[in-house]
Each structure stands twice: as C-alpha cells, then as structure tokens.
Amino acid sequence: MKLRCSQKNLASSINIVQKAVSMKTTLPILKGILFETCGQTLKLVGTDLEIGVEHHINAEVLSQGAVVISSRLLGDIIRKLPEADVEIEVDALNNMTIRCENSEFTLVGQPAIEFPELPLVEEDHAYEIPQDLLKNMIRQTVFATALDETRPILTGVLMEMQEGVINMVALDGYRLSLRQGNIKTSYSNRAVVPGKTLNEIYRILSEGEDGKVEISFTDKHVLFQTASTKIISRLLEGEFINYRQIIPKEFKSRVKVKTKDLLDSIERASLLAREGKNNLIKFSIKDEFMTITSNAEIGRVFENLRIELEGDDIDIGFNSKYFLDALKILDSEEIYLNFTTNVSPCIVKPTDTNNYTYLVLPVRLAG
Amino acid sequence: MKLRCSQKNLASSINIVQKAVSMKTTLPILKGILFETCGQTLKLVGTDLEIGVEHHINAEVLSQGAVVISSRLLGDIIRKLPEADVEIEVDALNNMTIRCENSEFTLVGQPAIEFPELPLVEEDHAYEIPQDLLKNMIRQTVFATALDETRPILTGVLMEMQEGVINMVALDGYRLSLRQGNIKTSYSNRAVVPGKTLNEIYRILSEGEDGKVEISFTDKHVLFQTASTKIISRLLEGEFINYRQIIPKEFKSRVKVKTKDLLDSIERASLLAREGKNNLIKFSIKDEFMTITSNAEIGRVFENLRIELEGDDIDIGFNSKYFLDALKILDSEEIYLNFTTNVSPCIVKPTDTNNYTYLVLPVRLAG
Numbered sequence: 001m002k003l004r005c006s007q008k009n010l011a012s013s014i015n016i017v018q019k020a021v022s023m024k025t026t027l028p029i030l031k032g033i034l035f036e037t038c039g040q041t042l043k044l045v046g047t048d049l050e051i052g053v054e055h056h057i058n059a060e061v062l063s064q065g066a067v068v069i070s071s072r073l074l075g076d077i078i079r080k081l082p083e084a085d086v087e088i089e090v091d092a093l094n095n096m097t098i099r100c101e102n103s104e105f106t107l108v109g110q111p112a113i114e115f116p117e118l119p120l121v122e123e124d125h126a127y128e129i130p131q132d133l134l135k136n137m138i139r140q141t142v143f144a145t146a147l148d149e150t151r152p153i154l155t156g157v158l159m160e161m162q163e164g165v166i167n168m169v170a171l172d173g174y175r176l177s178l179r180q181g182n183i184k185t186s187y188s189n190r191a192v193v194p195g196k197t198l199n200e201i202y203r204i205l206s207e208g209e210d211g212k213v214e215i216s217f218t219d220k221h222v223l224f225q226t227a228s229t230k231i232i233s234r235l236l237e238g239e240f241i242n243y244r245q246i247i248p249k250e251f252k253s254r255v256k257v258k259t260k261d262l263l264d265s266i267e268r269a270s271l272l273a274r275e276g277k278n279n280l281i282k283f284s285i286k287d288e289f290m291t292i293t294s295n296a297e298i299g300r301v302f303e304n305l306r307i308e309l310e311g312d313d314i315d316i317g318f319n320s321k322y323f324l325d326a327l328k329i330l331d332s333e334e335i336y337l338n339f340t341t342n343v344s345p346c347i348v349k350p351t352d353t354n355n356y357t358y359l360v361l362p363v364r365l366a367g
Numbered sequence: 368m369k370l371r372c373s374q375k376n377l378a379s380s381i382n383i384v385q386k387a388v389s390m391k392t393t394l395p396i397l398k399g400i401l402f403e404t405c406g407q408t409l410k411l412v413g414t415d416l417e418i419g420v421e422h423h424i425n426a427e428v429l430s431q432g433a434v435v436i437s438s439r440l441l442g443d444i445i446r447k448l449p450e451a452d453v454e455i456e457v458d459a460l461n462n463m464t465i466r467c468e469n470s471e472f473t474l475v476g477q478p479a480i481e482f483p484e485l486p487l488v489e490e491d492h493a494y495e496i497p498q499d500l501l502k503n504m505i506r507q508t509v510f511a512t513a514l515d516e517t518r519p520i521l522t523g524v525l526m527e528m529q530e531g532v533i534n535m536v537a538l539d540g541y542r543l544s545l546r547q548g549n550i551k552t553s554y555s556n557r558a559v560v561p562g563k564t565l566n567e568i569y570r571i572l573s574e575g576e577d578g579k580v581e582i583s584f585t586d587k588h589v590l591f592q593t594a595s596t597k598i599i600s601r602l603l604e605g606e607f608i609n610y611r612q613i614i615p616k617e618f619k620s621r622v623k624v625k626t627k628d629l630l631d632s633i634e635r636a637s638l639l640a641r642e643g644k645n646n647l648i649k650f651s652i653k654d655e656f657m658t659i660t661s662n663a664e665i666g667r668v669f670e671n672l673r674i675e676l677e678g679d680d681i682d683i684g685f686n687s688k689y690f691l692d693a694l695k696i697l698d699s700e701e702i703y704l705n706f707t708t709n710v711s712p713c714i715v716k717p718t719d720t721n722n723y724t725y726l727v728l729p730v731r732l733a734g
Binding site: 070073076077080081082095102103104105106107108264265267268271272275297298299300301302303304305 | 437440443444447448449462469470471472473474475631632634635638639642664665666667668669670671672
C-alpha cells in the first residue's frame with residue numbers, strides 16, 4: 001500500500017472516524033483505524049461495534065492495500081504535521097511509514113483482516129433529509145433522552161417516518177421533546193436510534209459538510225450517509241412508549257413570554273435552586289406577571305417577568321434543569337407555556353411554528 | 368450598608384478577588400468575599416491566608432458598612448445579572464439584598480469582623496515596573512518552578528533588584544529560566560515569591576488593567592499594587608540556589624535554528640517520546656542539519672531541521688518536555704542552542720536580545 005494525500009483532508013477524516021473509536025474497549029484492534037485503498041480513494045473506518053463510521057478522501061494511490069493503525073497516536077501525528085502532502089507507505093509486516101516535508105514516522109500496525117466488518121445496510125429505501133434539518137431535529141430532542149440505563153429504550157430517540165413527515169421523540173420519564181419535520185418519502189417506518197449515535201452524527205455533520213443525508217434502516221441497524229461519510233449504528237430493541245397519549249390537548253392557562261427573558265430568569269433562580277433539593281423553582285402566574293422564586297438555607301431569589309396570560313392564575317413548581325434544557329434549544333423569540341393544574345404537565349411551544357412540543361412534569365409543592 | 372454600582376464593574380471585581388479565594392479551605396469565612404465601603408468606593412477582599420487580593424470599584428454609597436458573602440454563589444449571581452445598575456443593601460443581621468432590574472436576591476452573610484486582615488506592607492520603597500514587562504517576566508520564568516514541595520524554595524521565583532535591573536529566576540533541578548528587565552530603582556533587594564502568587568498576578572494583570580505595577584517587600588511579604596488592585600502574598604523562606612555559578616559561560620558548539628521549526632519538530636517527536644520512558648528525544652547535530660529522533664515500541668520518528676552550526680558536531684539526549692516548555696515562551700524568531708559535551712547543560716538564548724537565558728540538563732544516552 002502506497003499513497004499520497006493532503007494533510008488537511010487526512011486530519012479531518014481521522015477526526016471524523018475517531019468519533020466511533022473508544023479508548024475503553026477491551027478489544028485492542030478497535031483502538032485502531034482501518035486504512036484501506038479503494039481505487040483512487042482512501043477509506044478510513046472506526047468502530048466500537050455499536051457505531052461504525054466510514055469516511056472517504058481523495059488520494060493518489062500508487063499501490064492498493066489495507067492496515068489498522070493506532071487511532072490516538074496517528075491522529076495526534078497527522079494533526080501536528082504541516083499543511084502539505086503526506087506520503088503513506090505500508091510494508092508487508094503492516095508497518096506504516098508517514099513522510100511529510102522534513103518528518104518521517106514509522107508506526108507498527110495490525111493486519112486489516114482482524115478488523116470487524118461493518119454491518120451491511122441496503123440503501124434501496126432511503127429517506128432523504130437536509131443536513132441542517134437533521135441537525136436541528138437532533139439538537140431539539142436528544143437532550144431529553146434518559147441518561148441511566150434502567151430502561152434502555154429511553155436512552156434513544158424514536159424516529160417515525162410517515163406520509164412526508166418525520167417525527168423525532170425523546171422522553172425520560174420527567175419530560176418529553178417532540179420535533180416534527182418534512183421529508184420526501186412514501187415508506188413508513190419507526191425505529192429507536194441510540195442517543196449516543198445521534199450525538200456523534202450531530203458532531204460529524206458539524207464538521208462542515210453541506211447537502212443532504214440519506215437514512216436507511218434494517219431491522220437491527222440504521223445507516224446515515226452523506227457524500228463522503230457513512231455512519232452505521234445498531235438500533236435499540238423494544239417498544240417505545242405511545243407518546244401521543246401523554247400529551248394533553250386542552251389547557252386552562254396559556255402564558256406568552258419572551259424565551260430569552262424566561263431563560264435568564266430561570267438561570268438566575270437555579271443558582272439558589274441548586275443549593276436546595278430537587279432544583280425546585282416555583283412559578284406564580286397572575287395577571288400580567290409571572291414570578292419565579294427559589295429558596296435555600298443560604299438565601300432566596302425573586303424574579304419578576306412580564307407576560308401575557310389567557311385563562312386562570314396558577315402556582316406551580318418545577319425542576320429548573322428540565323426547563324433550562326428546553327429553553328436553550330428553542331429558536332423562537334417567544335413561547336407559549338400551557339398549564340391545566342399544578343399537578344399536570346406543562347406544554348411548551350414556540351409561538352411562530354407548530355413543529356416543536358416540549359412536555360415537562362411539575363414538582364408537587366408542599367402545603 | 369447600602370450602595371449602587373454597575374453590574375459590569377462588580378462582576379469584574381469579583382472575578383479578580385476570587386483568584387485568592389480557595390474552595391478547599393477549612394475556615395468557612397475564607398470561602399467568602401469581604402465587601403466594605405470606603406467613602407464612595409466599594410472594597411472587595413478575598414484571601415486564602417497565603418495570598419490576599421483587594422480590589423476597589425466606584426460606587427454610589429448611600430450608607431457605609433461591611434459584610435462577608437459566599438464567593439462562589441455571589442460571583443455566579445452577579446455574572447448572570449443583566450448589564451445594569453445593581454443595588455446592594457445589607458441589614459443588621461448581615462443579610463445582603465441584591466436588586467437589579469426584575470431580579471431580587473437575598474443572601475445570608477457573615478460578620479465582617481470575622482474576616483482576617485491582610486498583612487500590612489509599607490509602600491515607601493516600591494519598585495515600579497510596567498505591567499507588560501512584569502507579565503512577560505512571569506510568563507518566561509514561572510513555568511520552570513518545581514511542582515513538588517520536597518524543596519519548597521524551588522516552587523518560587525527569585526526576584527533580584529539591583530542598580531536598575533530586575534532578574535527573575537526559576538529552577539527545578541532539571542532546568543533553569545532567567546529573565547532580566549530594566550526598572551527604575553536605587554534599592555537592592557532579593558526575595559522568593561511563590562509561583563502560585565505570580566500565576567495569579569499574571570491572570571489578574573491579564574484582566575485588562577494597563578499601566579504600571581508597584582512592588583514592595585517586607586521580610587515576610589510582598590505587595591503588588593496597580594491603580595485599583597492590591598495583591599499581597601507571603602514570601603518563601605530559605606536560601607535560593609546561587610544560580611549564577613550553574614550557568615556555563617563557554618561552549619564548543621553553537622546552533623542557530625528557527626524557534627517555530629524546532630518547536631514543531633519536537634512536538635511531533637514528543638508524540639513518540641511520551642510512549643516510551645523519560646520523554647526521551649535525541650538530537651544529532653552535524654554540519655547544516657540537526658535530526659531529532661525518538662523510539663518507542665509502537666514506532667519511531669525522524670525529524671530533520673536545517674541549522675547553522677559553529678563548532679563541533681554533537682549527539683545529545685533530552686526530556687522533550689523541558690525543551691517544549693521553553694520554546695513555547697520564547698518570542699524571538701531564531702534562537703541559539705549552546706552545547707559543550709553531551710553530559711553538560713545546553714543553554715538556549717534568543718538571537719535578538721540578551722535578556723533571556725534557559726538552561727536544560729541532558730539525559731545520558733545509553734551506549
């Protein structure tokens with residue numbers, strides 16, 4: 001194997017496939033990146049057996065071949081090389097020599113044959129989605145997945161495709177985040193994609209590729225594919241909660257408030273809420289004002305916000321974290337907060353679009 | 368106590384005095400910041416008994432007083448307030464009420480009388496030094512102090528003032544860093560200032576104040592004073608090593624090399640050096656070239672640099688860390704490396720100024 005490519009392309013490619021490489025693995029070969037020539041392109045692959053990432057770059061391939069090289073060391077080396085052409089040569093004993101201007105590295109590699117193959121996902125029934133939309137949908141849902149593994153299905157995001165619409169839903173028992181988007185499709189499908197996979201996809205898409213993503217499913221796997229990158233992940237098994245029946249349709253109070261003002265106030269109130277138990281903050285909504293209060297042994301806080309209220313006054317308590325998470329990912333200037341009673345869920349919605357719904361359960365107030 | 372001041376000034380003042388506040392202290396009062404009015408200024412003080420920082424801001428003082436308030440909580444609150452006027456009121460029970468636009472916080476404080484007084488340092492014999500020069504001198508020396516406490520005196524930087532010259536020197540048994548500067552003074556003095564103090568001073572000066580610093584000493588303490596800030600620290604006790612006799616005056620080989628090229632090459636070589644023992648890198652200097660090599664089980668590296676050599680060829684080994692530290696703080700485009708034998712120290716000097724000297728001991732090469 002012998003090839004030449006640009007340091008910049010190689011460094012960025014390693015960056016991408018490294019997102020699937022885990023340093024904690026007990027299988028030494030998985031700490032490596034597979035290098036494999038395919039005609040005049042170089043394919044790099046990293047995997048932790050849960051997620052696999054495959055990325056292609058242009059290269060001047062002088063002789064074909066494949067090898068597995070330590071991901072961490074190789075990444076550090078390529079990043080430190082000058083922006084110039086890099087020459088890579090692998091001998092029969094899997095030793096890789098890297099030459100770039102005045103530097104020459106020789107690294108001991110492993111046989112490519114020992115590297116696991118990524119699962120095969122056919123691309124016949126692919127859903128096509130713009131990258132920006134997919135990134136936004138991930139950002140607005142994945143934060144609401146459960147972090148603990150007691151109910152594994154809740155660590156994933158449900159993706160539901162039907163009649164030109166894609167829904168992504170995450171919930172963790174305390175809150176639910178639902179984002180709707182439009183896609184071109186005639187196939188229906190639903191699958192639960194691990195939150196970790198979506199986080200990695202978000203980071204890979206943020207590396208700067210534009211364009212569209214094609215998403216394909218098998219029973220057990222999902223494939224996300226851009227022009228130069230394939231991300232393959234296992235799906236979560238099990239039945240996702242019927243989320244539609246959780247979301248109330250009617251309300252007794254509707255508050256309209258500026259997103260940024262509410263975020264700032266809750267951030268300040270949470271400084272005291274974190275000193276006590278439960279991150280408890282209390283909303284008191286009455287006429288044109290909403291006050292947010294929190295008490296701790298070391299002090300108390302009182303925030304006063306101007307709002308527009310339709311319906312009844314209400315006093316209700318929340319874990320400030322669950323509100324902050326949602327307020328940080330909402331893009332609209334103003335939002336609605338919909339309440340029924342102080343023991344039933346609050347629904348947060350942007351005022352300028354109907355594509356997002358957040359549900360958060362209240363904390364029962366003493367007395 | 369009652370006053371009004373700007374959120375921005377208050378936040379930046381808290382930021383400065385917090386650098387002296389340790390969260391690890393066993394004395395609860397030291398987790399607080401002293402607030403004290405002095406006429407139409409507000410004085411803030413933080414200390415961990417080793418370092419004390421006092422900072423003054425303008426305030427509209429309506430009634431005088433003093434109190435101690437939790438540093439962490441107060442800092443977090445003030446930083447989160449909007450850029451507007453902040454009203455602070457303290458009652459007889461040391462409760463502080465903070466009002467700013469639509470926010471009101473009440474925090475439980477402690478009596479100011481319990482806060483330790485900072486040591487008194489007279490300012491009669493002050494040395495005056497431009498802030499930029501002091502920052503540079505700190506940056507170019509403090510990294511070479513010892514990190515372990517087995518010889519406490521080596522955790523500090525020697526400051527030597529004599530006849531218009533100030534020398535700052537740090538050494539840790541493996542390398543030595545000496546920076547010389549010019550100051551106006553007719554007093555001679557020498558004292559060893561803890562590295563930690565100098566790091567905090569560097570960070571405080573980087574907060575953006577311009578102008579000069581006045582430095583005053585007592586037997587046990589040093590005072591650094593700018594227009595609005597006083598930093599008082601204890602000095603280290605004990606005799607500093609006679610560093611002048613360590614620095615060789617004559618050499619057998621002198622290498623001239625581009626600082627950035629050498630830094631880049633050693634950074635790359637150190638990627639393999641860190642895989643082995645001792646971070647060992649080897650220089651082979653011959654005619655117009657210097658090669659840098661390092662070997663580890665996983666691979667090897669070979670870097671080739673063009674140099675100008677006067678004198679003998681030499682092969683010599685170093686711990687790459689000690690070279691990198693110095694190359695990162697050198698501002699000149701080219702440097703000299705001066706060698707005698709491969710078991711005697713190497714001296715690094717900028718080519719464009721005589722105010723900096725770095726000494727580093729070699730690692731004995733096997734064979």
